[in-house]
Amino acid sequence: PSPLQTSGYKGSYDCSKSEEEGRCCVRYKCGQLNTINVLRQRPGWVEVKDEGEWDFNWCDVGWLRDNFDHSYLEEHVRINHFRNHYELTRKNLMVKNLKRYRKNLERDVGRMEASKCDFFPCTFALPSEYHLFVEEFKRSPGSTWIMKPVAKSQGKGIFLFRKLKDIMDWKKDGTRSEEQKDAAQVESYVAQRYIENPYLINGRKFDLRVYVLVTAYVPLKAWLYRDGFGRFSSTRFSLSSIDDKYMHLTNVAVQKTAPDYDPEKGCKWQMQQLRRYLTAKHGRETVESLFKEMDNIFVRSLQSVRKVIINDKHCFELYGYDILLDQNLKPWLIEVNASPSHTPSSQEDYEMKCRLLEDTLNVVDMEGRLTGKEKRVGGYDLMWNDGPVFREDVNLETFGSSCFTANTHLGCVNDREKQLRRILKPFPGQKRM
16 A cells, blocks of 8 residues: 555545556545535545545534544544634633633733733623623613624624613513523523724725634644635614614625625625725725734634644634724624635625635645645635744844734735645646646
8 A cells, every 4th residue: 555545534545646546535525515616626535425434524513513522533534623613603702712811911911911802892791791791781871782692693693782671671572482581591692892983885884704724723823814805784884773784784694685685796895805995095004004903813812712722633623703893993803703604695705715715625735735834825824833923025133023024915915826836736646737
């Protein structure tokens, strides 16, 4: 057998590169239909069904919960979630971990350092922190709060409120069955101070979806994708009607049910377009500073869970970060998604998500085509590798740690194909283009 042949998950893994074979064989299992396309088109990747043996698994979190703990994984096998990914992706746990991280920073380093974590809105977990929430609520009468179920996505179950009575009504909502009422008591929500002064473009609210790939937590290794998008609401923003979900929620799942939604026009701007718009309006320096603050959010949020996430060399995770800008161009972390939607809302969106998934597979590198020292793979730039990663052209002597140029290029040109041709060996059996 070839030296690259190892026994796989309940079977063998053949990435032999002999003349006869001429290609690498990776057996993949996929539980998310909208991801299959990219996996299927990859040279030498073969789909396995049901109980078949696999080398690579793109699963949903339900499969992980039911199967991970009693699966034996061979050395080479890769799976697309960490065991307890929810430490960052459940709204209540994310806030709990960030609060603890901030408190520890203040104790160990000082208030100045801890203030770099002030990027998430004031948030309380309900029902457990209800009394703390009420105290804070009474300190600022008339302000708007937003209520979100901790484990739902796509805008489900979210509402805005300004009176405690609204929560009381919600708690004893007569239209619920007894079973639902029990679930509401048990099901956790977060009450979060609503950002009342969002940055608007053409009078509309938007948030940013940014993709971060973590390939290890110990030591932390994280990659930032160059592409992303802004998701716009279809209705002009106003605080006078807090019940209009088309105005306040930017989730595509919500917006596409709006009566005037146009799927091809959609409600998205690509990140490059957004960065150009902001630069034209506010100047390059301001926008670079904004994007640097966003880098700070990605790194510190990952550091806040670094010690609680169960690190496993078989696991990687593609996170979808949701960031909201306010009128002062301050970025706020709204939430992090463990299974960001790969369902396209337009042709442009489809192409972007294909690039994203292809490059995720390029970084995970089942075929062994990388050296492991790359700072860039396609549209991904290595942002953190057990410490900040600097751009190639930086003279370290002239830069203190506070003003280094980070190796991040969010919203910059994504000339990925040219770059991939330069760094990747061709697939076994393929000639270099």
